[in-house]
Amino acid sequence: MFHLFMYLGTASVSHAVAAAATTYAQQDGSCSNASGPPLHVKVVGLKDLSGRLKLEIFPPTEADFLKDDRKLKAEGRSFRRVWSGSPPGRDAALCIRAPGPGTWAVLFTHDRDGKNKFNPWRDGAGLPSNHPLGLTRPKVKPALVTIPAGGMSIEIRAQYLKGLNGFQPL
Template structure:
């Protein structure tokens, strides 16, 4: 079952909040959406195994049929999909921002592509969801 995200989610913690001068720098191509008041989701990522490779945050429609569906298919069907990619920062807190079309439920997927290949490697790469449900390995 896909957990729905309503303008606040948790990879380890996420929210749509005003940014203060003491807050961590918001990263990613959609960072301006979080600093201007959105609509956007701000995600704090903790617990990376290392600081290699790249980070990717993807936003899907909040239903089981569309979650993890190929982005080309979603776009062709007129459904919302968004992806933010960036190199893993060498140090410091990791706070990502992803723009959403309107406030409402969405499904998020975060991946840490450690090996630099554009294919998820179950044995090397990391993934996170805004839920604590066990997904197997």
């Protein structure tokens, strides 16, 4: 039941270690620093304006989705991440460059306390499909987006814990 919490929490801890150890982890896919087709993401439904926003692109397989970025890079797999501060309103505009055109898995998280460790009681998350995340580890299929060479725009609805119903939009 709490697999999503445990998985995202573990992944965030390892991401925090990776971020401290490498500079690429903070802006490894920003539209101003990286090459590849841009993915413009409008995030709607933020709970509040606290903390930071994170957008990540993973390879489109179940085995690679949500895998530690250090392992992905060591295996020669593509991965991208961007961080953003709090937006001025309840919606945010983020841009990340995909490693290339094709199908990729995308994950958004709202790190409300700024600790880079997923706290299921506070933090939010979202996938491009915008289906409720529930309480289990997300599967790769709802995270998939096919990005053309010229890039594209999508909208992700932020989701937060709503009791035993799991993560859902506000």
